[in-house]
Amino acid sequence: MGFFTKDVDKDKWKNKYLELLNVQQQTADMSREKEELLCKAIIRLALAASGFNAQLDQYLHSIRHHLEKGIDSSTLKKDLEHFIDTLGGLNADNYKSSSDTGFLFDFLLRQYTDTQQQSALQALRNTNTSDNQEQLFNTLLAIINLDVPSAGLVEGIVNQIDIKIVSDQLLRLLEGIDIPIVFSQQAHAVKQELVAVNTAVPFVMLLDRSISLLLQIKQHNQLERQDIDKFLIHITEQLAELDQTVHGANEVALESELRRSKLDQSLSEQIEELQLTSNNATKLESLKEIINDRLIKITTEIQDYNQKESARRKKTQLQLEELTQKVKEMDAESKELKSKLERASAQAFRDALTGLPNRLAYEDRLHNEYARWKRYQMPLSMIIWDIDLFKQANDEFGHKYGDEVLRTISKKLSEHCRETDFISRFGGEEFTMLLPNTDKAMAVRLANQLRYVIEQTDFNYNGRQLRPITISCGVTEFMDDDTSETAFERADSALYKAKQQGRNQCCSD
Structure with missing residues (x-):
C-alpha cells in the first residue's frame, strides 16, 4: 500500500531512538563531569583534614582511595558512616586527662616501692573515677605520707637541684615548641629571665611562670583542636549530604534507563503487530482504523515517556545545581582552612623576636x-x-x-x-x-x-x-x-x- 512502507517506518523510529540516545548520552556526560568535580573536592578536603587524628586518618585515606577510582556510593557511604562514628566518639580533653592521670600513677608506683603504698596506689588507680583533681591529690598525699610542709618541701627541692641545668632545660623546651603568636611576648620575657636566673626564690617564681605559660599554650592548642574537630564534623555532614545527592541522582538515572528500555520494547512490539496486521488485512477501512489506533497508542506512550524524562531531567538538573553549590562551598571552606594552616605553619617556623627562621x-x-x-x-x-x-x-x-x-x-x-x-x-x-x-x-x-x-x-x-x-x-x-x-x-x-x-x-x- 502506498501510504505505508516498512522501510520508511523503520527509519522514522530509528531516528527517534537515536535522538533519545543522544539526549541520554549528554545527560550522562554532564553527570560524569559533576562526579569528577565532586571527587576532586572531597579528595582535597580529605587531604587538608589529614594528620589531626590517627583514628580519623585511616578513614580519610580510605575515602580518598575509593574516590580516586570514581564514586562507589555503597562503599563511600560505609566509609562516611565509620568516619562519623569515630569522629563523634572522640573526646580529646577526657582522653588527655585520663592519660595524664595514668602517667602520674606510673611515676608514683615506680618511686614508692613500699608494699602497703603500692597496694593503696594500685587500688586508688583502679577505683578512681572522679574528675576532682584536688581530691585525688589529697588522697595521693595521704597514701605516700608526705609530712613535710609545702613551703619546706619546695625549699628543700630547690636546694638540691642545679638551677642552671633546670633553667637551660626549660629554655630548650620553650625554644623547641611552637609558641602561638599571642604568647610570643610572654614567652620571650620568660626566656630572658631563664637566662638571667641566679637565686633560688626567683627561680621558684620563674618556674611557676614557665609552667603557667606552658599550660596556657596547651589550652590554646586544645581550643584550636576543638575548632578543627568542629570543622571536620561539619565537612563530614556535608560529605554525607553529597553522598545522598549522588545516590539519588544515580537512582534517577537507573529509573530513566529502565523506562527507556520499556519504551523500546513496547515500540518494537507495536510495530511488529502493526506489520502483521497490515500483512493480513483485506479491507482498507479496517486497516486504517487499526493503524490509527496503533499510532495513537504509540504517540501516547512516547508523550508519556517524554513528559517523565523532562521531569527527570529537571529534577537531575536541580540536584546537580545543588551539588555544584555544595562543592563550591566546601571548596571555599577547604581553601580557608588551608590558608589558616599555611599561616600557622609560617608562624611555627619563624622566630617572633628577630623575624628569622627558627x-x-x-x-x-x-x-x-x-x-x-x-x-x-x-x-x-x-x-x-x-x-x-x-x-x-x-x-x-x-x-x-x-x-x-x-x-x-x-x-x-x-x-x-x-x-x-x-x-x-x-x-x-x-x-x-x-x-x-x-x-x-x-x-x-x-x-x-x-x-x-x-x-x-x-x-x-x-x-x-x-x-x-x-x-x-x-x-x-x-x-x-x-x-x-x-x-x-x-x-x-x-x-x-x-x-x-x-x-x-x-x-x-
Whole structure:
C-alpha cells in the first residue's frame, strides 16, 4: 500500500531512538563531569583534614582511595558512616586527662616501692573515677605520707637541684615548641629571665611562670583542636549530604534507563503487530482504523515517556545545581582552612623576636640540604654564630637592650649573606647558617666578611653609643661519612675554639 512502507517506518523510529540516545548520552556526560568535580573536592578536603587524628586518618585515606577510582556510593557511604562514628566518639580533653592521670600513677608506683603504698596506689588507680583533681591529690598525699610542709618541701627541692641545668632545660623546651603568636611576648620575657636566673626564690617564681605559660599554650592548642574537630564534623555532614545527592541522582538515572528500555520494547512490539496486521488485512477501512489506533497508542506512550524524562531531567538538573553549590562551598571552606594552616605553619617556623627562621625551620632546611648534598655531592658548609659576651651586656643594660642587639645582628646577617644561604636563630644568642655549593675555604671568607660587618655596626641605647658588639663563629664543611649531627658538633667545637682564642673571630675545624 502506498501510504505505508516498512522501510520508511523503520527509519522514522530509528531516528527517534537515536535522538533519545543522544539526549541520554549528554545527560550522562554532564553527570560524569559533576562526579569528577565532586571527587576532586572531597579528595582535597580529605587531604587538608589529614594528620589531626590517627583514628580519623585511616578513614580519610580510605575515602580518598575509593574516590580516586570514581564514586562507589555503597562503599563511600560505609566509609562516611565509620568516619562519623569515630569522629563523634572522640573526646580529646577526657582522653588527655585520663592519660595524664595514668602517667602520674606510673611515676608514683615506680618511686614508692613500699608494699602497703603500692597496694593503696594500685587500688586508688583502679577505683578512681572522679574528675576532682584536688581530691585525688589529697588522697595521693595521704597514701605516700608526705609530712613535710609545702613551703619546706619546695625549699628543700630547690636546694638540691642545679638551677642552671633546670633553667637551660626549660629554655630548650620553650625554644623547641611552637609558641602561638599571642604568647610570643610572654614567652620571650620568660626566656630572658631563664637566662638571667641566679637565686633560688626567683627561680621558684620563674618556674611557676614557665609552667603557667606552658599550660596556657596547651589550652590554646586544645581550643584550636576543638575548632578543627568542629570543622571536620561539619565537612563530614556535608560529605554525607553529597553522598545522598549522588545516590539519588544515580537512582534517577537507573529509573530513566529502565523506562527507556520499556519504551523500546513496547515500540518494537507495536510495530511488529502493526506489520502483521497490515500483512493480513483485506479491507482498507479496517486497516486504517487499526493503524490509527496503533499510532495513537504509540504517540501516547512516547508523550508519556517524554513528559517523565523532562521531569527527570529537571529534577537531575536541580540536584546537580545543588551539588555544584555544595562543592563550591566546601571548596571555599577547604581553601580557608588551608590558608589558616599555611599561616600557622609560617608562624611555627619563624622566630617572633628577630623575624628569622627558627630552630624548627633550620632542622627542616638542614634535612633537605643534607639529602641534596648526599645525592649530588656538591659542597655544603655550616656556620654556627654566637654573640660575644651577650649575657654580660644583657645583665648590664637590661633585656630590652639585649632584644635590640639580637634584632640588629639578625638584620645585618640577613642583609649581607647571599641569597642562597639560609640563616636562622638557633636559640638564645646563637645563629646557624647553611651554605649550599660552598666549600670550607669560601665559607670562612664569607664568615669573616659578616663578622666584620657586625664589628663595624654602631650600637646605641637610650641615646648612648655603646661599645661595639662582636660575634664569633665555627665553620665546617660536610664530609663523606658525615651526618647532620657530626657536622654540627665540628662547627660547635670550632666556635668554642674561637671563643677560647679571644672572640671576634672565625675558626674552622
